[in-house]
Amino acid sequence: MTATAQPVTSATVPQTAATGSRLAWLRDRGMGASILVAALSAAFGVVLVETTAYLGAVLQADPFIGDSETLAFVVGILSVLLTAVAMYVAAIVTANTFSTIIAGRTRQIALLRLIGATSRAQRAEVGRQGLVVGVIGAALGTLAGLGVSAVGVQVGSGLIAAQPDGFSLAQPMILLPAIGVALTTWVAAWAGSRRVLSVTPLQAIGGSVERTHDEVSQTRRHIGAWVLLVGGALLLAAGVVLGLVHPLGVVVAFFGGLLSFTGLALGSVLFMPPVLRLVGRMFGTSATARLAAENALRYPERSSRMAIGVVMGVTLVTMFAVALESVKQMLIGQQGGDVPAEFFTPFDAFAGVMMVLVAVSAVIAAVGLVNLLTIGVVQRRRELGLLRSIGLSNLQVRRMVLLEATHITVAATLTGLVLGVVYGWIAAQSLLGSTPTLPDFEPAGLVAPHVPWLPVAIIVAATALLTLVAAAAPTRLATRVAPVEALAAD
Numbered sequence: 001m002t003a004t005a006q007p008v009t010s011a012t013v014p015q016t017a018a019t020g021s022r023l024a025w026l027r028d029r030g031m032g033a034s035i036l037v038a039a040l041s042a043a044f045g046v047v048l049v050e051t052t053a054y055l056g057a058v059l060q061a062d063p064f065i066g067d068s069e070t071l072a073f074v075v076g077i078l079s080v081l082l083t084a085v086a087m088y089v090a091a092i093v094t095a096n097t098f099s100t101i102i103a104g105r106t107r108q109i110a111l112l113r114l115i116g117a118t119s120r121a122q123r124a125e126v127g128r129q130g131l132v133v134g135v136i137g138a139a140l141g142t143l144a145g146l147g148v149s150a151v152g153v154q155v156g157s158g159l160i161a162a163q164p165d166g167f168s169l170a171q172p173m174i175l176l177p178a179i180g181v182a183l184t185t186w187v188a189a190w191a192g193s194r195r196v197l198s199v200t201p202l203q204a205i206g207g208s209v210e211r212t213h214d215e216v217s218q219t220r221r222h223i224g225a226w227v228l229l230v231g232g233a234l235l236l237a238a239g240v241v242l243g244l245v246h247p248l249g250v251v252v253a254f255f256g257g258l259l260s261f262t263g264l265a266l267g268s269v270l271f272m273p274p275v276l277r278l279v280g281r282m283f284g285t286s287a288t289a290r291l292a293a294e295n296a297l298r299y300p301e302r303s304s305r306m307a308i309g310v311v312m313g314v315t316l317v318t319m320f321a322v323a324l325e326s327v328k329q330m331l332i333g334q335q336g337g338d339v340p341a342e343f344f345t346p347f348d349a350f351a352g353v354m355m356v357l358v359a360v361s362a363v364i365a366a367v368g369l370v371n372l373l374t375i376g377v378v379q380r381r382r383e384l385g386l387l388r389s390i391g392l393s394n395l396q397v398r399r400m401v402l403l404e405a406t407h408i409t410v411a412a413t414l415t416g417l418v419l420g421v422v423y424g425w426i427a428a429q430s431l432l433g434s435t436p437t438l439p440d441f442e443p444a445g446l447v448a449p450h451v452p453w454l455p456v457a458i459i460v461a462a463t464a465l466l467t468l469v470a471a472a473a474p475t476r477l478a479t480r481v482a483p484v485e486a487l488a489a490d
Contacts, residue, residue: 033371038137045177046145093368098192130189225267232260243430313362318420
């Protein structure tokens with residue numbers, strides 16, 4: 001018995017034992033995209049660190065403002081915050097990816113439990129896999145970030161007159177995003193594998209992959225989600241109130257936004273189904289449309305994991321756009337509306353750079369959607385094979401998968417736009433509420449939110465394109481396997 005149980009507890013993935021390679025699990029579907037997410041996050045952090053260091057050196061070399069380090073400090077703070085946001089997005093995407101992978105291994109894990117493996121040993125194996133994914137992604141991202149930074153320095157040397165002497169890309173701070181991404185991915189994998197602990201040996205004889213709506217509604221994890229959501233909302237309100245007397249209210253609001261969105265992410269299985277149900281009514285009453293809507297609602301964990309990454313990306317971009325537009329409109333109001341266009345040229349340039357940087361986080365979330373949708377189709381081969389065996393054509397199955405992706409992205413986009421406007425207004429209010437305004441230099445008080453419609457239109461168009469890209473590979477996979485073969489698959 002001991003000889004049998006020992007290799008079982010040390011290997012979760014069957015391919016590892018079959019090939020004799022300890023890293024064979026890297027070929028599993030979803031692992032490559034997880035490495036890509038980690039690499040994007042690390043590269044983003046490295047580029048921000050190098051950009052901050054380069055701009056600081058340029059400012060010090062400037063003959064007029066070389067003695068002032070205020071701007072360099074502000075750029076450094078933005079670098080830290082944006083890197084933290086990128087790692088936060090990557091952590092949620094990675095945790096969702098590993099949750100989906102574990103859901104697909106439910107029967108396999110149950111079989112291992114049946115012959116003596118422990119759930120904790122299997123979860124530790126998943127954690128080690130997450131650490132390996134994080135280390136590989138961080139290493140690749142660091143190299144890519146250094147390459148992009150080298151090109152950026154060369155371009156900057158041709159555009160900026162005051163060049164710093166002896167600037168080097170060998171900045172010790174680039175180790176921080178690399179180490180942070182590796183550790184974040186490891187923690188995310190550990191968090192995403194918590195379902196391993198709830199898998200029982202009896203599930204080995206069943207076909208359960210995702211928990212149903214009734215099973216999800218009974219989980220105790222929602223208590224923590226509500227605590228984070230309510231606590232974050234209170235901090236957001238405190239940030240708005242404090243912002244009426246001091247700009248540091250934006251710091252309180254930042255942590256409130258972080259906590260509240262984490263609560264939304266953890267409790268997405270509670271908050272997303274009503275939105276999905278509302279959006280589902282927009283797709284008509286045809287058989288494929290009803291199937292797509294029901295699939296999104298029947299297993300809310302799967303749909304919510306796919307949606308929350310898009311919600312996060314749309315929220316971030318919309319939040320920055322609304323906050324920057326609100327600042328701009330307040331400045332215009334102080335000048336009586338008569339402001340020359342060139343007055344806002346530096347502001348618009350800064351806003352453009354910020355939007356591009358924030359868009360990187362949205363790209364990370366988009367990669368997560370494509371990855372999760374593809375994994376989901378692979379794990380549903382039996383279901384899709386059954387649909388084809390009872391008469392659905394290849395075209396109908398493809399259309400159903402496309403409608404599912406559209407259903408989820410539309411619901412996520414609408415949710416992200418609403419959250420982005422709210423968070424953006426809170427950010428502007430907590431920062432500008434105490435700002436003296438002309439002509440009597442009284443505090444600004446309540447700041448009206450302003451929604452820039454061009455970025456919103458770009459977000460909607462980008463989401464539509466994302467839907468097509470995300471559904472391209474899964475729709476091909478959905479009809480690649482013959483119905484009989486799909487029904488026989490484990």
